[in-house]
Amino acid sequence: MDTILNDEIIEKISIGDIVYFSGILFTMRDMAHLRAVELLRKGEYLPFDLKNRVIYHCGPLLKGLKVVSAGPTTSMRMEELEEELIRLTGLKGIVGKGGMGEKTLNALKKYHCIYMEFPGGAGALAAKQIKNVKEVYWRDLGDPEAVWVFEVKDFGPCIVTMDSRGNKIR
Amino acid sequence: MNDIDTDIIVEAIRKLECDLPEDIERKLLEIREKEEGLSRIVVDSIIENIKYAREEKVPICQDTGIIEFFVKCSKEFKKIKKVIEEAIRRAVKEVPIRANTVNPFTRENQGENLGRFHPIIHFEYEDDGFIEIDILAKGAGSENVSRVYMLDPLKGIKGIKEAVIDTVRKADGKPCPPIIVGIGIGGNMELAIHLSKCALLRPINQRSSYEVARNLEEELIEEINNLGIGPMGFGGKTTALNVAIEWAHCHTASLPLCVNIQCWALRRISILYDGKETKIVR
Numbered sequence: 001m002d003t004i005l006n007d008e009i010i011e012k013i014s015i016g017d018i019v020y021f022s023g024i025l026f027t028m029r030d031m032a033h034l035r036a037v038e039l040l041r042k043g044e045y046l047p048f049d050l051k052n053r054v055i056y057h058c059g060p061l062l063k064g065l066k067v068v069s070a071g072p073t074t075s076m077r078m079e080e081l082e083e084e085l086i087r088l089t090g091l092k093g094i095v096g097k098g099g100m101g102e103k104t105l106n107a108l109k110k111y112h113c114i115y116m117e118f119p120g121g122a123g124a125l126a127a128k129q130i131k132n133v134k135e136v137y138w139r140d141l142g143d144p145e146a147v148w149v150f151e152v153k154d155f156g157p158c159i160v161t162m163d164s165r166g167n168k169i170r
Numbered sequence: 171m172n173d174i175d176t177d178i179i180v181e182a183i184r185k186l187e188c189d190l191p192e193d194i195e196r197k198l199l200e201i202r203e204k205e206e207g208l209s210r211i212v213v214d215s216i217i218e219n220i221k222y223a224r225e226e227k228v229p230i231c232q233d234t235g236i237i238e239f240f241v242k243c244s245k246e247f248k249k250i251k252k253v254i255e256e257a258i259r260r261a262v263k264e265v266p267i268r269a270n271t272v273n274p275f276t277r278e279n280q281g282e283n284l285g286r287f288h289p290i291i292h293f294e295y296e297d298d299g300f301i302e303i304d305i306l307a308k309g310a311g312s313e314n315v316s317r318v319y320m321l322d323p324l325k326g327i328k329g330i331k332e333a334v335i336d337t338v339r340k341a342d343g344k345p346c347p348p349i350i351v352g353i354g355i356g357g358n359m360e361l362a363i364h365l366s367k368c369a370l371l372r373p374i375n376q377r378s379s380y381e382v383a384r385n386l387e388e389e390l391i392e393e394i395n396n397l398g399i400g401p402m403g404f405g406g407k408t409t410a411l412n413v414a415i416e417w418a419h420c421h422t423a424s425l426p427l428c429v430n431i432q433c434w435a436l437r438r439i440s441i442l443y444d445g446k447e448t449k450i451v452r
Contacts, residue, residue, distance in 0.1 A: 016208070018211070031277065058232070059232060059233070059268065060232055060268075061229055061232040061234060061266060061267070061268040062266075063263075063266045068228045068229060068232075068266060069223075069228055069229040069230070069231060069232040069234075069268075070232050071231055071232050071233075073233070073311065074310075074311045074314070074344050076344060097311075097343070097346070097402065098311075098342070098343045098344040098346075098402075098403065099342075099343055099403065117402065119211075119212045119215035119216060119219070119402060120311070120343075120346035120402055120433070121216060121219070121230065121231045121346045121433055121434060121435045122215045122216055122218075122219035122231075123219070123223075123229065123230060123231040123232035123233070124219050124222050124223035124226065124228050124229065124230055124231075125215060125218055125219040125222055126232075127228065127232075128222060141277075141279075142269065142272065142277075142278075142279030142281070143268070143269055143279070143281070144268055144269065144270065144279070145277075145279070157211055157215060159208055159211070159212075159404075169208070169404065170342070170343065170403055170404075170405075
């Protein structure tokens, strides 16, 4: 599946579906969420556009600019800020692990977005599916917390555990 | 090479991060057959990942953890701290391992996995000229859901079991199950934590030599697996690959308990120097 999504595609996806992405993923974890939301609250723009895009809760391990291991991080740490990030950017997909809370589930329904899980700890496998680093933003946050723009090919299994109709697994 | 140098520690860290101990991998292969549906897909991915990481010599998980060293040596090896620091500095670039160490207040990352009290090294004095270094790399996903309890002694074994089950239930899919639960009982607060980490260093099929602890380990494995959390929290028969207990005597008014949750990727390795040669063992 392409990583540029829209409402029509989102509506067709249900919990239990397994997605493989080809295209662009933006890594965003704790500090990137905080910085993005703080900028957007002030009415400022982000240096990258997340509209209709997929973000990945991940702090990758790189050797130079080669991705060596890049599995998902625990999504629940981003629970407090995710609703706001979805609302303010129009992002359409989130890949992480461990599931998210009610606040995010409601946001997925309201703003037509999905949440997926990549098998936790399978970092080497994830890196195998990441073909290229296209860009990196906010590297001053430290490499694990920066926003890495990855070009991916058949990235998955991404298991849909929260869909846009309020359904969730667990 | 006549004792422990930087090269062998870097080599041990590479093996630690890129290859899983045999007992863990064997157990994962065993439980795969019991799982179905999404849980089976997840365990298949885990096993594929382990093999791929080993072949390509890349870290199994991007969270290469905080690497903790448990050193037994005599005073003549006082330089070992410097050697370990240098090995960590090199491993960040050479293995590589992820720069995880930050200032807790400013969150500033200096990129070398060094800093105040880092790397974390526990020393124990041994007078026989041998050196033993046990190394554990533990990620934050599982460390964040680990808990310490100072229970009332009257709570007894029943109270211990309730606290363990409650900790595992609340951790749910977050620590990357199937988990290994290291439990420290007794001592004081910090010793209970230390013992829980030592429990993770034990081979997973080795039960406690003390009958009371052994029975508790077996009961807890069964009760945790009955929770049905399953691989990555997708439900299923296996939530814990093992429960291991280490214990110490404690104050008459205390019952310290540490429940140390470890993700499936239990990365441990040892370096031994017997006075003649140095080797990496698992």
